[in-house]
Amino acid sequence: MRPTVHDIAAEAGVSLATVDRVLNNRPGVRGVTRDKVERAIATLGYVRDVAAANLAKSRSYPLVFVLPEGDNTFMRGLAAEVEAARARSAVERTAITVLSVPAFDAAALAAALEKARTLGPAGVAVVAIDAPEVVAAVDRLREDGIAVVTLVSDLPGSSRDHFAGVDNIAAGRTAGSLMGRFLGGREGPVAIVAGSMLVRDHRDRLEGFRAAMAESAPGRRLLPVVEGHDDPAEVEQLVSKLVVDHADLAGIYSLGAGNRGLITALEKAGRQTDVCAIAHELTPHSRRALSSGTLDALLNQDAGHEVRSAIRVLKARADGLAVIGAQERIRIEIFLKDNLPVEPA
Amino acid sequence: MRPTVHDIAAEAGVSLATVDRVLNNRPGVRGVTRDKVERAIATLGYVRDVAAANLAKSRSYPLVFVLPEGDNTFMRGLAAEVEAARARSAVERTAITVLSVPAFDAAALAAALEKARTLGPAGVAVVAIDAPEVVAAVDRLREDGIAVVTLVSDLPGSSRDHFAGVDNIAAGRTAGSLMGRFLGGREGPVAIVAGSMLVRDHRDRLEGFRAAMAESAPGRRLLPVVEGHDDPAEVEQLVSKLVVDHADLAGIYSLGAGNRGLITALEKAGRQTDVCAIAHELTPHSRRALSSGTLDALLNQDAGHEVRSAIRVLKARADGLAVIGAQERIRIEIFLKDNLPVEPA
DNA sequence: AGATTCTTGATTTACGTACATCAAAAAATC
DNA sequence: GATTTTTTGATGTACGTAAATCAAGAATCT
Secondary structure, rough: OOOHHHHHHHOOOOHHHHHHHOOOOOOOOHHHHHHHHHHHHHHHHHOHHHHHHHHOOOEEEEEEEEEOOOOOHHHHHHHHHHHHHHHHHHHHHHHEEEEEOHHHHOHHHHHHHHHHHHHHOOEEOOOOOOOHHHHHHHHHHHOOOEEEEOOOOOOOOOOOEEEEEEOHHHHHHHHHHHHHHHHHOOOOOEEEEOOOOOOOHHHHHHHHHHHHHHHHHHHHHHEEEEOOOOOOOHHOOOOOOOOHOOOOEEEEEEEEOHHHHHHHHHOOOOOOOEEEEEOHHHHHHHHHHHOOOOOEEEEEEOHHHHHHHHHHHHHHHHHOOOHHHHHHHHOEEEEEOOOOOOOOO | OOOOEEEEEHHHOOHHHHHHHHHHOOOOOOOOHHHHHOOOOOHOOOOOOOHHHHHOOOOOEEEEEEEEEOOOHHHHHHHHHHHHHHHOHHOEEEEEEEEEEEEOOOHHHHHHHHHHOOOOOOEEEEEOOOOOOHHHHOOOOOHHOOOOEEEEEOOOOOOOOOEOOOOOHHHOOOOOOOHHHHHHHOOOOOEEEOOOOOOHHHHHHHHHHHHHHHHHHOOOOOOOOOOOOOHHHHHHHHHHHHHHHOOOOOOEEEEOOOHHHHHHHHHHOOOOOOOOEEEEEEOHHHHHHHHHHHOOOEEEOOOHHHHHHHHHHHHHHOOOOOOOHHHHHOOOOOEEEEHHOOOOO
């Protein structure tokens, strides 16, 4: 059997109360005694039974998720995953509040974070926008001892505890490398469609894509980036114009959301096959397009993994515990039509 | 606050003892009373506090892992992950025993499973070999009410509860599809190196690879499969012979382990660049080879994920609980040199 | 009706930890 | 050496559930 507080007390030759004082670093213990207890803990290899401790504390974790509004499937999926986590609240001892804010609006996001702060949660997860007022808002949360995890899009320069998302520079590089190899004999330029340069993840993907393209397909012409604000309608219009303006378009990289528009535009123009298209996020639309060949490759981040990871990290930080690094690293998933998971995503 | 057994007792107008009888379906409750209690459970939305229940039961999960011996890095990594899980035993209330058996030896595996049965564990995880005696051994475990999860290599036709591993047909297809696209202008045949056709995962990968190659590179000649038994030395010898015998070799797909040998052979022969090489499992060697360009792509299954998933599923099955399907699906990871995770794997 | 079985209630102990209180002992201060 | 302060011990309650015991009540059978 694993040792309990009683065993430590016996081993150290002190009372249960003293062990408790040491374990929960309460005042009123001499240094010598504290050492004795800590030595006993070490020799017996005691680890606190977290379940019992939480039970005794009747611990619960009030958390706030700050998510962007918007019409794209990825963010709706993310919201659905948060909702699913909320349904597990009873089991996981969490109490999740969701705040929705307009997309790509730094001021609104900062205000929402301020509101989250007044709710006094144990932790906050936020899809960040890279702006000074957002950094300030996050830092204020941290000063109040509230754990903060950035979700999907990071906020470097802030004091957030953790980033639950993929390495977007690597994602962009991967897209570029695949594009370079997949283009094969095709001549002509490659277009890039972004959501907004305001968010860090899109800027990072762009940087990575350009770097990898320069290596794997040197000399290939890249058209200027266009911004579709993750909105299907806007993206469709932009891509329609691109394929008309560039009859010899060889490839297109969509690094943001709103790919319904991309797919529709390519199919309406009958350019599914001769344009090599690489996009992000597995949705019902992009899945279908990958199967049919309109899309050639898809990079994905699993929203469910990100949400669950964010919650694990927030709970751990709230308790001042370490996390299993490997388990919390979110992988970039690459899908071809050959490795699509069976059920709808 | 979430409702407790006391609340149910009050709501149903029965005693605590009766609620307990219903919850743990103990005998001695009339149908009418049982219904009353179940209605109270439903209306209050009661969910049993698993932590408290485990505490009260002082539940622990004795588990047995049956792993193959052998010199390849993947299996050693798998063993290390099991060891890591064992270190977390105290927290996770598991007691893990590891049994090692000679690789590719069905009789030895069946004997080990029989031995595992005598240990009377709550669950068994096994890297399966596709043979009748192994199926029989697994079925015997299940008859004893022991949960069984196959790990890495599945055992269809047996009554195992779950397979903690990747879809290997899809993995093979993915390799074939990438190979087809990556070959580009290269002429010449493609070689296939397997570990052993005795294990299901290798057979599945081969099937998928052939199918996808037929689609993405029709007419391309595939050399007969050679078996390296996942042994680096044996694989090196086989591949060295292949590159000598086939001066125009365009590609090579290694669907098993022992890739140290593959890499060494290609590099010794100076054929790193002109042969497109795709292999499985991220190890220090394959990582280096991918960075340097000796390998063009790498498919990976995360051993850590598989072990943790196996444990979660075994615990859940032992308690007769359902599992979150999406969380237990092991993804096929595709690595190019651009999306290698930073730390050594 | 009386004996027998089945169903229910009441109560207690246990799991491992957290936390509070009060008394006793030890150490530090004057 | 007496007093104050600090440190330690002893003890009890709580968290939510499991599991056992014993007694009392209700239903069934003869």
